[in-house]
Amino acid sequence: GNSVTQMEGPVTLSEEAFLTINCTYTATGYPSLFWYVQYPGEGLQLLLKATKADDKGSNKGFEATYRKETTSFHLEKGSVQVSDSAVYFCALTTGYGGSQGNLIFGKGTKLSVKP
């Protein structure tokens, strides 16, 4: 079946460090891939997405590239800030054209950034 595996947390970094959170997936067909972020006390928010192979999603300095050959969608940021502290979820859907009929989430990775 379809599934998402992301690296275990928590991840603790110093401000301005480079961030990578690994995400790999198993899916039939051609899934769309997403990163969601959950800040403390808030709901899930879409951070970025990619709907086909080799697409790069980007937002707020974060990037992720849809790699079909390695079935991966790793999240990266060149210089993290304290305000990036949150839980990050990788997700996929196989809905038509990226329509999100059913999002499948990874377990989440908690990021803590220290000043």
Next chain:
Amino acid sequence: DTGVSQNPRHKITKRGQNVTFRCDPISEHNRLYWYRQTLGQGPEFLTYFQNEAQLEKSRLLSDRFSAERPKGSFSTLEIQRTEQGDSAMYLCASSLLGLDRGPRTEAFFGQGTRLTVV
């Protein structure tokens, strides 16, 4: 529009009681989803509606669970005869699907209802 609204934010109930949660999606969003999230896990899909029609239900949705969206606007999720294993955060999300079946917006999530069964 203030986004997806869920009520109540917290609910504590005794085992065996029935509970009902409400979700008000973003106006004009035709899709509405329910997810469940337990501690240390990602959200798990429960069910979704296209307007008032319930189109898909996860096997996680036992017969004690029922969801409705009677007029294609707000939705309710009811759990009958609650069990301790039902303790979780219940998330609602909504999105807009275009007439061509392609997405017009991503899924916007509410802040959730945290259920504790004691």
